[in-house]
Amino acid sequence: MQCLQDEDTCLTNISYTVPPYWEPFGDRKHFLWKSCTTAAACEAERKRAGSECMREWYMDWRCVECCQGELCNYYATLESSILLPNFWISAFTTLFVLYNIMLNKCT
Structure with missing residues (x-):
């Protein structure tokens, strides 16, 4: 992904939730989104998701990571x-x- 010149930060959004489509048994799945943004916008999104970042297997959760540098979010951890x-x-x-x-x- 090629970021714009003013987008200096990589945002990784990891969520664990029931998919928006039909699944047998309604099992939760991991979803991953990556995007480019500014450092301030990424930090604001990370703080907004902070209360949702619980990583419990029986609940829906969402965590946001921010990093800077070439391929810094190549491995989504x-x-x-x-x-x-x-x-x-x-x-x-x-x-x-x-x-x-x-x-x-x-x-």
Whole structure:
């Protein structure tokens, strides 16, 4: 995609929702849109989507990423700041389970 001269930022919109067309069982799907915009417009869109960016498998959600540079959004991934809380929840849950397993083996 070729951006206009004043569009210095790449916007990536990732959503997980029921498709607008009929699907058996109404399963949710990931949808991805990429576009060019200004840094201010992208940041405004990111803040607007902030409350919707929950990444829960059972709910509809939408996240927006902004980046600058050639092919910066080639790989559509959610930035690490969004993923960090999920990492810590997983890490603490794993440690808790391992602790309980070790505790049960010792008794």
